Amino acid sequence: MHPFLRFLGLAALAAAALPGAEPAAPAAPDPIKVGEFASLTGKEAAFGQSSHKGTLLAIEELNTTGGVLGRPLELLTEDNQSKPGESATIAKKLLSRDHVVALLGEVASGRSLEAAPIAQSLKVPMITPASTNKRVTEMGSYIFRVCFIDPFQGTVMAKFARHTLKLQKVALLTSVSSPYSVDLAKYFRETFTALGGTVVLEQKYSEGDKDFKAQLTAIKAAGVDGIFVPGYYTEAALIAKQARELELTGPLFGGDGWEAPQLIEIGGKAMEGTYFSTHYSAENAAPAVKGFVKKFRSRFANETPDAMAALGYDSVMILAAAIRHAGTTDAGKVRAALAATKDFDGVTGRTTIDSHRNATKSAVVLTVQDGHFKFIETIAP
8 A cells, every 4th residue: 555545544534533523424325215196286186186295195104203114205206187197107107216115096986996906016005095995906916905895885874875875766976087986876775775775867977076066966766765966076066066956965975085174165055964985984982083183283283184185194103014024115025015914903993904905894873963074883894
């Protein structure tokens, strides 16, 4: 070694040994990147914003307690603007460019169905917080959900209509452009008929429609006891308003796609006495729910979390538990740990992932009373 270079090396060692010298800071651990795609703007923005808040709260909570496997979680969120086709583009970006270890999304089943084949082809786990269409997890072995599925939800509302509301003759008003709506109508029809009820007629509409008076006039002429509307909150609220304007007085009811503050903002008094199935109630007195509601209100300006927020939160916590169980972020091992999830106590209840990667859990039915969502009953699987 050149004498001058040897001198520099010795000098550096001596400087490091001087009293009061600052030791070199250890390198920060690499973050665990988690991708999220959600409808933060556009027609179903209430869904995406709500699920994102629950997701963000869980990420922040985990990071304040040391992250997962000693590494912080980094959430990469992309807005699909509620538009068809955007979720597939986002999934490719998050998976291929950003190399996330898992993908979280979406609430709407149609958008989850866009992204799922991409996650499956790249063998990266995807967890949808709230897509209930049966086909979502059928996309492959890396696709999971933390919510119940439409066969169960359709059955729940058929039993509720028949046994609790005592309805005999109903009409269906279904969005033909929504896989969620079509499937929910199918399973409702099958169960309601099996229970001795009659589906007198089914009318159809498309997402984005605003005038439903022709369909509702036909329903009124059929003399039904109630109307099942398995769609999303914007159309459901407009349908309720126009139904009451036409003096249709029977109960209207739907699925979890109704749950958003905009349902009442758009529908107003027409929503009073309507019903829908969903995944949890903020009125639940369970300690996990009370703690979640308190943390959420503190973080988000006293806002009460709905089911989409709760499911977003649970999707992160179930993913974190799987990574811990796997002891690594290796995609195949995380996938296996997710598949082995059993009796996970979350905000939305006790979740077990079945052999089809669906969540087995209870549903709740809410009503609109005095401009607020009120708990009616819990229905077990």
